[in-house]
Amino acid sequence: MSGAAISKDSVYLHWAARNWLRILRLGVNPGPARLLKIRKRYPWVSGFLKVNKLMARLMGERRGAYRQATGFVINRLIDALAIIVRDIHRRRDRLIWHEDLVPPEILHAMGLMPFMVEMLGIVLPMVDCALGESYLDEAENAGLPADTCTLPRMSLGLALRDHFPPPLAIVSSNSPCDGGMSSYAFMQKLSGAPTFRLDLPYRFKDDQAVDYYTNELEKMIAFLEERTPGRLDEEHLREICNERNRAMELELTLWDMLRHRPAPLGSDVVFLAHMLFFGLFPGKPQATRLYTGLIDYAKQSLREGGGIPDEKYRVLLWNPATLIFPEIFSWAESEFGATMIMEMLTFNRHPLIDTSSRRNMLRDLARIMMQGPMSQHTRGPVEYFFDDLFFIHEHYSTDMIWMAGHVGCKNTQALLGMMREKCRQRQIPLLTIDYDLGDSRVVTAEGIKEQVRMFMDTVMR
């Protein structure tokens, strides 16, 4: 959408204004002087100011309730990021670095401030590729090979420049892959913080593995209680888990609505909501409100005839979404009438948390982490990867699969041959997009578009 069109767009203006208001509120709390200090100390905060540009890219040509839903979820994203910016100073005495698959519910219930190390590696490429890439260069200059995954590599760049808020302690795990796991030895060295690592067994759907992992969580809690002011408040954990269950039920409703043809929303909206409120702030009332809002927009969108009334194709996006080209969703809609209906990181289905006892809550949180993306896909047996892929394909009646073939993810690169044959056996058209998750210099957004166009022009014509 051109700048002129954007300026005339009342939906965009409405949400852009609300986003700015939220950002300006940071001038009140923590206050202008403190905010300037934070911005100087953590230059990536400036990248967040570009969030309205991201919103315009994601909105693309979307209309009606679908467009509103896109603005709504970006506004919630800004709200979440603003809370993090505020708290990295205000709650610095309780700040814990955690790897993205360690359950933040427990840290919240301990009164600690979780800081997901990988968050910036996810958000920066979406809002400001160049800023993210400068951190990649920093890590490469320190000797880290360029073939490593850009997600932990970007985190290393941030840590080397001392652009992370200092932690009291670190909690990480062996998930989702060797690269992510191995990065934490470096993080520990650079931060000097005591580190606890959770060890996820391989066949993690067995009861014995769940017990093992639950014990790991208990040890993590003991570790944190010994080294930080955090104490596990069982009742608080129960409140968080109950609230998480409510949001989960709403998310299930939303997922069901996506099965409509044409779908009411695309999966970028759902993905961002999931990342925010199951990855960063699970069990918060804001999550429940977000999903309630999204369901309302989805209902309205269905009344309007769907997100893309002339939906021609439904696409399942596999692997983490193309962070350097997040508008692939809206671009595919306008270019091909293709709704990207679901992707790998969102469809994290699991039973609701049993809140009857501390042990049961921890067991179910262990299950969620063990069986959630990406552990489910990259840490466990290959059956878990393909079972999930083909289940989602059938569940959402998708017409094709786009595999976001992140070159740094050797784990999934080594499955591409098998994936190609399995899709062929099932007569599912498969596009493998060659690109890098966080480095647009490897393959540009235009390069991704070209690969998609070629596929749509040849295979799907």
Added chain:
Amino acid sequence: MKQIIDSFSEALAGYPRAADDGDCKRIGYLCSYVPGELLGVQGVTPYCMRAPHCIGTDLADTYMGRVTCSYTRCILEAFEEQRYDALDGFVMTTGCDHMRRLHDNLAYLHKPGFLRLLDVPHKISEEAVDWYAGELRRLADDLAEAFGLDFNEAALREAIVKWNRARRLMVEIDRLRLADAPPLSGAEMIALSAGFGARPIEANLRDLSGLLSAARAESGNSRARARLLLVASQLDDVRYIEAIESGGGLLVGEIGCSAASSFEGEVDERAEPFRALAARYLAKLPCPRMMEEHSRLLDRITAMRDQRRADGVIIAALKFCDTWAWESTLLLRELRQAGIPVLRLEREYFFSGEGQVATRVQAFLESIGK
């Protein structure tokens, strides 16, 4: 001495052949976390899998891509070429992402009659040892059922005792290299330590014992241009070591899963066998796939460097190995901070770039004034 080393080199250079004794089962295994003892009880012979003389991985690349570890791709290629037909079964581990995906592709493409994946914990604790002991028990049960074997405690203890003896011999031979004039070169030592897994344990015991006596009497090489320590992941091609040593440098110690240092640490012969095996293998000199062992690895490198008076350290990690990529970057930083000269080489599993290796090592020696 040369004759014995040649016999190890020959074993290293070839693929497994059918056992002379038709009743003896041969089980191929990948990863230094697989206890060879368990595959060496009566009626079974272990074979540590390699892909000697692999010159390309075109078939394997079709399935595993080109940006994955070339060791695992070479192994898959050798399967495609039916190089392991003489083996009766295969045991792998969850050692790293690449090995797990090798297992997955193997199960998909070839479905060997016996293929097991051991879940090796990523850290050391009492619970982890229990977990791994359970994995080993299940493996023993599966082997017993598949091949009609009797994994009784006495047989397992006998295997443990033999392997401990072999370990002691290997460590003693390796320690001779502390001398000013080491009797063995790095290439010869790698032939022994990597070739060990391709030979029956009885032959290893006999020959290592003979070699130890002979090596003690050897005058050794006192004219080396520099003494070097090698840190490397899977490395079983003697030619690579020869390229490193071609410029006059002499390896006086190696750290890695194919090196003599991997023989350090014995299995407790008095403890319950499965738990003893699990404890020894989890606590052995670590692979970077272990989450909490970086400091131990660093300490071992610096101690070995001091003990063996090495002038510099060469890290030769396999390209595309995620765990070594991170580990070697951190090691590089810390060794340099400690004032230890260090050179990092990236390599493929299949032998290539001989000239480049020699040139870079030459330049490294010059940079440290040797």
